[in-house]
Amino acid sequence: MGGSLSADLVGGLSEGLSEEDANKLWQQCDKKQTGVLDRAQAKQLVQLLADDTCKKLSEKIEKLQEARKDGAQVDAFLNAFDISGDGKVEKYEFIKKAMEGYEIHVDDDEQAEDEEAEEAVKEGVPQKFEDCEEPAEPPKKKARVEEKAPEASAQAGAGKELQEVLKKRMEVAEGSKEGSFKPGDKVKIVNVTKPSGVAFNGMVGEVKSWNAQRGRWNVKMPPIVVPTAVENMEPVAAAK
Numbered sequence: 740m741g742g743s744l745s746a747d748l749v750g751g752l753s754e755g756l757s758e759e760d761a762n763k764l765w766q767q768c769d770k771k772q773t774g775v776l777d778r779a780q781a782k783q784l785v786q787l788l789a790d791d792t793c794k795k796l797s798e799k800i801e802k803l804q805e806a807r808k809d810g811a812q813v814d815a816f817l818n819a820f821d822i823s824g825d826g827k828v829e830k831y832e833f834i835k836k837a838m839e840g841y842e843i844h845v846d847d848d849e850q851a852e853d854e855e856a857e858e859a860v861k862e863g864v865p866q867k868f869e870d871c872e873e874p875a876e877p878p879k880k881k882a883r884v885e886e887k888a889p890e891a892s893a894q895a896g897a898g899k900e901l902q903e904v905l906k907k908r909m910e911v912a913e914g915s916k917e918g919s920f921k922p923g924d925k926v927k928i929v930n931v932t933k934p935s936g937v938a939f940n941g942m943v944g945e946v947k948s949w950n951a952q953r954g955r956w957n958v959k960m961p962p963i964v965v966p967t968a969v970e971n972m973e974p975v976a977a978a979k
Contacts, residue, residue: 743767749784750791754964755947755957757922802845812843839938846961918969920946920956925975928958928967939965943975 748756748764756764768780806812820828820836920926924946928939944960944967955966 743770744783744787746787746791749787750795752784752788753792754959757947799845803843806843806845815844816841839934917949917956918972920969920972920974922946922948926958926967926972927975928960928971929973931971936965946972 744767745764748760748767751760752764768776768784817828819841820833822832822835926944926946928942928944931937931940939960942960944958944965947957947959947964949955950957950966953966955968956972957964958967958972
């Protein structure tokens with residue numbers, strides 16, 4: 740097969756290809772039209788994919804080395820952990836964000852999406868800290884938060900959010916598992932409640948492929964592809 744494979748198409752395997760690109764890659768692999776991918780073809784795919792991944796990682800490592808000396812990265816770190824937005828990172832904020840996880844972003848697109856996710860998390864501060872076993876915050880800060888979102892309002896909001904999630908699950912159950920989404924659609928992540936995934940709320944990504952085994956769509960949110968339940972996806976209108 741020599742150099743008959745497109746490096747760009749092979750590199751896209753790590754994030755998921757569109758149906759059109761997947762067909763193009765198959766046609767490049769199946770030059771003899773046997774209808775079967777043989778071991779030699781698979782070996783070349785693995786080699787090209789490994790080369791592409793090494794290149795991407797090398798570029799990211801260089802940027803991460805530069806990030807060690809970048810004061811803007813320190814500012815971004817403090818901003819991410821300052822959940823209340825008062826300019827100080829206190830213990831309860833540090834513990835919460837540390838449990839959710841933090842990653843250094845070296846690309847502008849990654850940083851923009853991460854900031855959008857952080858805003859979504861910060862907007863949900865009042866109801867999320869009410870469940871902490873220890874006092875979540877000092878009296879002054881707690882009083883200020885409660886002025887913005889009284890307990891009754893928080894509970895009502897949580898109830899409405901739960902109803903929306905259940906409604907979407909009903910719609911999915913009545914229709915196809917994939918919902919109305921298709922590869923290439925732009926979607927916003929919504930109503931994620933698990934601590935490990937709540938930071939994705941509000942992020943916009945691109946639908947890549949359907950994961951039949953997990954019953955979820957693979958949604959690309961650079962630099963990763965995240966399996967996402969249909970009830971946690973909202974369509975985003977294309978820019979005119």
